[in-house]
Amino acid sequence: MNDDRTLLGDGRYPDTGPLAVGARLAFMGALAAIVIAVFLPPSMVPDFVESTYLQHFAAFYVAALCGLAAMPRTRLRPIALGYLLFATGLEATHLLSGARFGSLVDNWVADLGGLAAAFAPVMVERFRRRFPRPEAES
Incomplete structure (x- = not known):
């Protein structure tokens, strides 16, 4: 069993490792930021880019x-x-x-576009793993 605990290794990473804990905190922070931005008056929400989409x-x-x-x-679905x-x-x-x-539909489509962009590489990598790697020639 490979016990490689480096970030980019194939081994297991501990649930209490700093990156795992940081990922959970970032997840909660991102959701909280979105909810706060939705309910704040538009004048109080900073514009990071020109387009709301x-x-x-x-x-x-x-x-x-x-x-x-x-x-x-957790499964992707x-x-x-x-x-x-x-x-x-x-x-x-x-x-x-x-x-x-109409503007809500446009915003919703932009939301889904961001989700699709984040999920696509994960789905492609899972698809690629289904194909056997060629055996290394000695």
């Missing part, structure tokens, strides 16, 4: 990466479904405040 994309991209790192044993429901619920809260439905 890019802000939505980036927020959910970072949150999804943090979530994937924080839950390494439940994580993706949780984020989908989270994004849908947050955008739906704007309907209660009288926001235009």
